[in-house]
Amino acid sequence: MRISTFFYTLKQGVISIFKNKWFSLASVATISACLFLFGLFYAILANFQHIVKTAEEGVSVTVFFEEGIEDDRIAEIGEMIQKRVEVSKVTYVSAEDAWNSFKDEYLGEYSDGFTENPLADSANYEIYLKDVSLQGDLVTYLESVEGIRQVNKSEITANTLSGVNALIGYVSVGIIAILLSVSVFLISNTVTIGISVRKEEIAIMKYIGATDFFVRSPFVIEGILIGMLGALLPLGIIYVIYNRVVEYVMVKFQVLTTLLNFMPVETIFATLIPVSMALGIGIGFVGSYITVRRHLRV
Amino acid sequence: MKTKESKRRISKKNRAESEKMIVLEDVSKSYSTGAPALSGVNLTINKGEFVFVVGDSGSGKSTLIKLLLRELTPTTGKVQVNGYDVGRLKRRKVPKFRRNIGVVFQDFRLLKDWNVYENVAFAQRIIQVPTREIRKNVPSILSTVGLAGKYKAKPRQLSGGEQQRVALARALVNQPPILLADEPTGNLDPKNSWDIMKLLEEINKGGTTVLVVTHNREIVNAMQKRVITMKKGVVISDEEKGGYIDED
Ligand SMILES: Nc1ncnc2c1ncn2[C@@H]1O[C@H](COP(=O)(O)OP(=O)(O)O)[C@@H](O)[C@H]1O
Ligand SMILES: [Mg+2]
Helix, strand or coil, X not given: CCHHHHHHHHHHHHHHXXXXXXXXXXXXXXXXXXXXXXXXXXXXXXXXXXXXXHHHHHCEEEEEECCCCCHHHHHHHHHHHHHCCCEEEEEEECHHXXXXXXXXXXXXXXXXXXXXXXXXXXXXXXXXXXCHHHHHHHHHHHHCCCCEEEEECCHHHHHHHHHHHHHHHHHXXXXXXXXXXXXXXXXXXXXXXXXXXXXXXXXXXXXXXXCHHHHHHHHHHHHHHHHHHHHHHHHHHHHHHHHHHHHHHHHHCHHHCCCCCCCCHHHHHHHHHHHHHHHHHHHHHHHHHHHXXXXXXX | CHHHHHXXXXXXXXXXXXXXXXXXXXXXXXXXXXCCCEEEEEEXXXXXXXXXXXXXXXXXXXXXXXXXXXXXXXXXXXXEXXXXXXXHCCHHHHHHHHCCEEEEECCCCCCCCCCHHHHHHHHHHHCCCCHHHHHXXXXXXXXXXXXXXXXXXXXXXXXXXXXXXXXXXXXXXXXXXXXXXXXXXXXXXXHHHHXXXXXXXXXXXXXXXXXXXXXXXXXXXXXXXXXXXXXXXXXXXXXXXCCCCCCC
């Protein structure tokens, strides 16, 4: 394509947007509404998943050893655990470590009275999992290992979290699919209205010998520009309201603040901007391309 | 632009074989309903000819034009235009083929939101003429049709005669070898009709093959050109320097 043809096409696309103000507005509004819902939904989901993930990372299995166990055996057990596929990280907590952190957390300056470590038997391995749902397997294994006295697991949390995670996956795929099909349907309808006005124009162009590509380009450019606008608008709105909503929730539900770990708006937008733009442009492109195609057979 | 020129040179060299511009061999066209619009039409129009096609309303004249434009394909028979086997042309090749043909209609068919200049320039944009040349070619063709001063006007600000001139300028700006006109004066008063016909004659003198469908008895009789008369889808007469045949 010649540069002049490209600019001509671009110009026609822009002119056409203003010439068909109402059609353009309707299309922008439709895409905006869909992408706003999408963005809102994504922000909620991403935070939910983030919260779950943070909670998950805190889930650990603790193993305590039998009395009088040899240090060599402890090291051996440590290596065995490390080799398991479920395990992401193993930390050894010695009796002194356990006592120190207990002192710091609960006793503060009143700990001076103790001369002996009251938690002498509390040396342990803190095991973090790659995937919470694998906890059951690991615990069964650990309980069979010689030298281990007790395995502390966080059963309820683990099951709940992996369940919630799967649910979030299904629900999000479902809702996003519905949103997208609704928006493509609406766009196709609005484009059809806009194009029926220009059916005559297209027929004339074809008589003169315009290729399908040449006829279609301004419409497609128009669709893409409308899609971009339709994406930028909800992005702006979501950006403005995101922090306010987070603030509001933190204040209203202070009890939950340790649990609720919201993502910063920048992180959300690092994904939301490219995805929304791609969706907006995609919807605009597909909508106009398909619809013009139907009117090209002259 | 270069390829166009070389094509022209080749066609000059092979003049003997490529003398014929339009050839119809036993062409019939039936629509899904009613009697055939054309049946068994044989026709040869040579390069550089000026031809009138006349006949009653419903005799198949517009159908003939549509076959030449590849808006329709023949039910049977062969349509050949400037060396293209039009009936067999792939859809993808149609735009390129249509650039061989300038066409004007009774109802002008201008882009109504665009001004005169843009309407004409559009035909050049389609074949990707550089903007610099469009700026030269469009005013030049507009002055040929006598509209140099009105390039900024929108179609609705022009008279019927002026609109038809714009359509003519658009059809001619790419210098097609063929010009088809389907009742170009059907909506015009006698004065404007004559002006348009004189323009068509001028264009033909420049070497363009011109085919004009018309009902204008007075003009046909006065101009003394080849006249093809159709009736109920059949060519009933074809005369050099002919006249409008009276039915009654
Ligand atoms: N799209 C169509 N569908 C069905 N019949 C048609 C169509 N177009 C034209 N016809 C019929 O074909 C015949 C020839 O029409 P046309 O070529 O338009 O004649 P003319 O241009 O000489 O008036 C007429 O009987 C007309 O009714
Ligand atoms: Mg007709």
